[in-house]
Amino acid sequence: MSITTEFFRHPILTGAIAPSSPRLAEAMTAGLGLERATRVAELGPGTGVFTEAVLALLRPEARLTAYEINPRFAGALRERFPQVDVVTGSAEHLALDGVDVVVSGLPWTAMTADRQSRILDAVTASLAANGRFTTFAYAHAAWTPPARRFAASLRSRFAVVERTSVVWGNLPPAFVYRAALPVAVGRARRGQPAAATA
Secondary structure: OOHHHHHHHOOOOOOOOOOOOHHHHHHHHOOOOHHHOOEEEEEOOOOOHHHHHHHHHOOOOOEEEEEEOOHHHHHHHHHHOOOOEEEEOOHHHOOOOOEEEEEEOOOHHHOOHHHHHHHHHHHHHHEEEEEEEEEEEEHHHOOOHHHHHHHHHHHHHEEEEEEOOOEOOOOOOEEEEEEEEEOHHHHHHOOOOOOOOO
16 A cells, blocks of 8 residues: 555545655654553554554553544555554544544645644544644645644644654654643533643
């Protein structure tokens, strides 16, 4: 299964023209407490580069649920990772509770503002009060309006947001966002009590 082939077949469904590198996968999964997590969600796993890195850190009893909108990728993921609950559908339909970590490979800058907001609301609603969220962005697009809008949306929904240095060993080079302590936006949407902001 080639992510490049799928990009040209369905560019809207496939946000990347090349698979993420092991170096980016390492940066995406570091410092999240995956070794202690019991429930994890992955958004847009694609060919499973991040999935493999997450599974390498999870305990055997931990549960990983992956949301993949491309049915070809979803089918391949089920075959490759039978221990993962693969949902074929949009990340907007994320509807879990008490998730410790959400890992996202979604192409945020290719989305409308409304879709970005719906997905981020679903993420914050699904996370536990001390939950963590990680995603990445391409360095060359960091100053585009969609990228800046996404960064602002992220900071409005989490008490803590940090950005790593650029991972040059990726095509294109990228950096990682790590966010923690979801605040009221998404949690209130699901009728949950709002988390205290820091």
